[in-house]
Amino acid sequence: MKSEGRHVLVLLENVSSHRVTAPLSNVTAQMLPPNTTSFLQPQDEGFIQSFKSKLEQMKTRYIVGKLDELLDKVPEPGNENVETQIDSLYNVDVLQAMQWAKEAWKTVTSTTVSNCWRHTKIIDDDVYELVESIKQLALGQ
Numbered sequence: 001m002k003s004e005g006r007h008v009l010v011l012l013e014n015v016s017s018h019r020v021t022a023p024l025s026n027v028t029a030q031m032l033p034p035n036t037t038s039f040l041q042p043q044d045e046g047f048i049q050s051f052k053s054k055l056e057q058m059k060t061r062y063i064v065g066k067l068d069e070l071l072d073k074v075p076e077p078g079n080e081n082v083e084t085q086i087d088s089l090y091n092v093d094v095l096q097a098m099q100w101a102k103e104a105w106k107t108v109t110s111t112t113v114s115n116c117w118r119h120t121k122i123i124d125d126d127v128y129e130l131v132e133s134i135k136q137l138a139l140g141q
Helices: 038-045 047-073 082-090 094-107 110-120 125-140
Strands: 008-012 027-031
Touching: 047 082, 047 094, 047 110, 110 125
Parallel strands: 008 027
Antiparallel strands: none
16 A cells, blocks of 8 residues: 555554554544444445355355255265265355455445435545545536
């Protein structure tokens, strides 16, 4: 991020476990005011729901793929441990889960995130209108 000149604002819940003690070059960690968690819950219906939905879709495809492979092997002689293999259908290693999370996050659009923040009313609507105006100007060039 530093080499690209990008800056990131990370909003954290105001709890002791979220204290940032290390210096961060292009990341600003900002604590939310106390007792705002319930106020921010509308995000769960937006980008968190979108993320979880895509993640669940990938997991289901993975399990169906493994089940298809298992069913192809069932008629083979000496393959009596089908129950054990069925139990292993849901085993996912950490790397696979992280890859799914990365791909799922890519599907969450900036519009979804923006709409969630807009719904919380933390940021004034004028800011959103300004951003939209800038986008329109950029498209016109």
